[in-house]
Amino acid sequence: MKFCSNCGTPVELRVPEGDNLPRYVCPACGVVHYQNPKIVVGCIPEWEDRILLCRRAIAPRHGLWTVPSGFMENAETLIQGAARETLEEANARVEMGSLYAIYNIPHINQVHVLFRARLLDLDFKPGIESLDVQLFGEAEIPWDTLAFRVIQEPLKRYFEERQQGKLGFHMGTIEELRK
């Protein structure tokens, strides 16, 4: 942020009175521009013992596989957002199930919220942001070409727990890799 979105004046980075963190503050109109984490919502669409993955047609991680997910929009609920992303990326209709995982990614200011979901039919096909959409059984999951750690971790746990016959909610944190 370089300019005030309210009046167009260059902003200053300083700690406002009564606050304890530096913020972008406008010296002209006085507005404090807070910056907060974004929510990424998605789901694991299930069809019998297989799950649906999308191959990304966009940066970052073009060509790699992930579950349907994306930034939550204003004016929607978490479940509406996860269903919308599934429709956009895979043209897939799902019935959203239980909350399966929440992952903090503090170094990129994101919170990922992942539901289980029941695929309602097999009429899926790649949306504009996907190169391919396919169902995968556990043995076929492309572990080496999954797009994000925040997808790998809950999917590993998902198949482990499924083998044990109990699927339960988990909260975790993805730490920055050491350079």
Added chain:
Amino acid sequence: MKFCSNCGTPVELRVPEGDNLPRYVCPACGVVHYQNPKIVVGCIPEWEDRILLCRRAIAPRHGLWTVPSGFMENAETLIQGAARETLEEANARVEMGSLYAIYNIPHINQVHVLFRARLLDLDFKPGIESLDVQLFGEAEIPWDTLAFRVIQEPLKRYFEERQQGKLGFHMGTIEELRK
């Protein structure tokens, strides 16, 4: 948003190519300024059969009671945010427990995340954003002067479930009241 935060030019509200929602777009530098829901994190600090509430010293709902909660900051986890807010508003140290509730409030673009927490000592006192901080048993909860519906709903359920001996996670949505 009236001006581009990247270059200071007045923004236009339009649907970018390949998108399906109107966004603030800069006609000069081309940046699309997405706006997304904010996360509010908080907890129910427990001490034996009582819980800690704060009386608000700030707008909105000045003078009304709530659990410690506030906007999640960049670079923190949900649990860190809930603990930080509890320290700031009540000078109270807690050990964060299980996730208790998530409430969508789509008409104000918020997602509220509420944990159970164990108060570690009784050395709490009002922070700068609180007029008062007190422990309340179920019979003493100031139901008529709670600040927000998003606090009333999970607290009602909390005491109902506690009487039944089972406290479990719940997801809900706070709808806009009809005018």
